[in-house]
Amino acid sequence: MTTAPLLELQDVGITTGDRRNRRTLVRGVDLTVAAGETVGLVGESGSGKSMLVKAAMRLLPRHATATGRIDFEGRSVLGFSHRELTAHRSRDVALIHQDPRAHTNPMRTIGDFLVEGVVAGRLLGPREARRRACELMAGIGITDPEHRLAQYPHQLSGGLLQRMMIVAALLHSPKLVFADEPTTALDVTVQSEVMAILQEQIRERNLGLLFISHDLDLAAAVTDSLAVMYAGTVVERGATAEVHSRPLHPYTAGLLACRPSATAVTRLQPIPGRPVSAYEAGSGCAFAARCRFATEECRKDRPQLRTVEDRLVACHRVEHIGAELPQAVHS
Numbered sequence: 001m002t003t004a005p006l007l008e009l010q011d012v013g014i015t016t017g018d019r020r021n022r023r024t025l026v027r028g029v030d031l032t033v034a035a036g037e038t039v040g041l042v043g044e045s046g047s048g049k050s051m052l053v054k055a056a057m058r059l060l061p062r063h064a065t066a067t068g069r070i071d072f073e074g075r076s077v078l079g080f081s082h083r084e085l086t087a088h089r090s091r092d093v094a095l096i097h098q099d100p101r102a103h104t105n106p107m108r109t110i111g112d113f114l115v116e117g118v119v120a121g122r123l124l125g126p127r128e129a130r131r132r133a134c135e136l137m138a139g140i141g142i143t144d145p146e147h148r149l150a151q152y153p154h155q156l157s158g159g160l161l162q163r164m165m166i167v168a169a170l171l172h173s174p175k176l177v178f179a180d181e182p183t184t185a186l187d188v189t190v191q192s193e194v195m196a197i198l199q200e201q202i203r204e205r206n207l208g209l210l211f212i213s214h215d216l217d218l219a220a221a222v223t224d225s226l227a228v229m230y231a232g233t234v235v236e237r238g239a240t241a242e243v244h245s246r247p248l249h250p251y252t253a254g255l256l257a258c259r260p261s262a263t264a265v266t267r268l269q270p271i272p273g274r275p276v277s278a279y280e281a282g283s284g285c286a287f288a289a290r291c292r293f294a295t296e297e298c299r300k301d302r303p304q305l306r307t308v309e310d311r312l313v314a315c316h317r318v319e320h321i322g323a324e325l326p327q328a329v330h331s
């Protein structure tokens with residue numbers, strides 16, 4: 001069930017560098033996430049997923065600039081004062097990173113890590129924060145929470161540490177969680193445990209989730225809708241069930257055809273060529289050089305997202321190639 005958007009991105013662009021050496025990293029992205037809605041942002045490395053999340057939290061590196069509209073509950077995040085931004089980050093949103101070890105201080109205990117943020121944000125006192133952290137830990141099956149608070153990051157397995165990141169993300173009761181490849185650094189078995197916990201917590205609290213992944217199958221398993229990014233733009237957007245089972249953009253179809261099947265022995269069909277960044281893409285479709293359906297029009301004119309059947313697709317050729325797309329949707 002969805003309600004009014006928590007996060008609304010309209011025509012968001014990200015550039016880096018100075019006036020003489022400006023590079024476009026992300027171009028013209030529209031996206032919304034409502035309370036209780038889970039949205040997947042999927043694409044190969046370098047497609048701009050992380051930069052978009054950083055822009056939404058106003059965490060871009062100093063030399064990068066975001067343009068367009070980024071609203072949280074109807075208020076412009078790009079227009080927030082320093083004080084509003086601090087309040088927004090400590091109350092409204094949370095970010096779960098790919099590599100928890102890189103985001104914890106090895107010299108500080110888990111308790112310090114969990115409690116410092118909420119105490120600094122004056123949301124809870126230290127005692128209350130520890131009590132709530134223990135409650136959350138117990139709620140996601142972490143045994144002996146008091147003892148865990150006294151441990152250091154290196155004493156925890158990767159999976160347990162990532163569960164602590166989920167606890168940290170939920171501790172200040174945010175409305176929206178950004179999860180940037182939260183399980184990429186974990187073993188497959190641990191991955192599914194962590195995903196199940198994250199999904200359950202998000203659902204129980206009716207939070208919004210923007211889930212970033214290069215893994216279309218994983219994103220499809222946990223989201224209501226999907227936005228597929230290529231070279232800094234969204235090339236296909238729609239309900240997860242439809243996009244995953246019947247991709248319309250050749251890039252989405254290519255992503256699905258190049259992943260191994262758990263059940264069938266099929267030859268993998270890698271997407272030829274290499275991914276490009278937004279600034280390397282010329283005036284035409286950024287995917288044209290890797291697309292076997294591309295024509296002169298594709299190489300010349302950049303396709304805009306437009307409604308095709310039940311979703312949005314940025315492809316000139318979509319009406320002509322439907323039946324020819326590799327529909328390798330094995331599960």
Ligand SMILES: Nc1ncnc2c1ncn2[C@@H]1O[C@H](COP(=O)(O)OP(=O)(O)OP(=O)(O)O)[C@@H](O)[C@H]1O
Nearest residue numbers: 016025043044045046047048049050051052061277
């Ligand atoms: N700090 C930075 N300064 C300048 N350019 C950057 C910076 N970080 C990333 N980029 C560039 O921005 C583009 C988008 O990168 P981004 O990290 O958002 O991609 P991604 O889809 O999240 O990939 P990954 O899954 O590898 O993180 C890439 O061309 C990348 O080289």
